[in-house]
Amino acid sequence: MVIETLTQRSDFLKAARAKRDARPGFVLQARRRGEGEPDGALIRVGFTCSKKVGNAVARNRAKRRLRALAREVLPRAGVPGFDYVLIGRVETTATRDFAEMTADMEKALKRLHGGKT
Numbered sequence: 824m825v826i827e828t829l830t831q832r833s834d835f836l837k838a839a840r841a842k843r844d845a846r847p848g849f850v851l852q853a854r855r856r857g858e859g860e861p862d863g864a865l866i867r868v869g870f871t872c873s874k875k876v877g878n879a880v881a882r883n884r885a886k887r888r889l890r891a892l893a894r895e896v897l898p899r900a901g902v903p904g905f906d907y908v909l910i911g912r913v914e915t916t917a918t919r920d921f922a923e924m925t926a927d928m929e930k931a932l933k934r935l936h937g938g939k940t
Contacts, residue, residue: 824898827861829869829906838869838908842935846927848919849889850910853935863904868893872911885911888921896928902936 829835841854856863870889872882889909901907911917 824901824903825865826893826897826901827865827867829867829908834867834906835869835871835908838906841906844931844934846924846931847912848915848924848927849892849912851928851931851935852908852910853932854906856904856906866897866901866903867906868897868901869906869908870911871908872916875913876911876916877913881917882911885916888916888924892921892924892928896925896932900929900932902932 829838838852838854841852843850843852856867861867870886870893872885872889874882876882876885889911893907893909897907
């Protein structure tokens with residue numbers, strides 16, 4: 824499964840208007856790419872943490888955990904042709920048990936895709 828990282832602000836803004844599912848450790852946004860957008864056979868994922876999460880060290884720690892979460896879960900549970908954005912939450916993203924976050928990610932993907940994953 825090919826996974827690319829979102830880098831363009833416009834892709835993040837499009838995902839912000841799409842479906843979302845809030846979990847204790849993160850918020851997941853999912854958007855199906857339309858016609859004329861990049862290859863539908865790949866999954867794209869972006870990561871963001873606001874300054875509410877903490878200083879630069881805390882934000883980077885949270886984003887590292889979100890990247891590890893995406894690497895573990897999206898290849899088997901993500902749907903090709905979708906853009907996903909993982910948003911870090913204050914304190915819990917960096918401290919929540921990783922196994923619980925993995926289970927949360929799988930539940931969020933199932934909910935967003937109507938149980939089709």
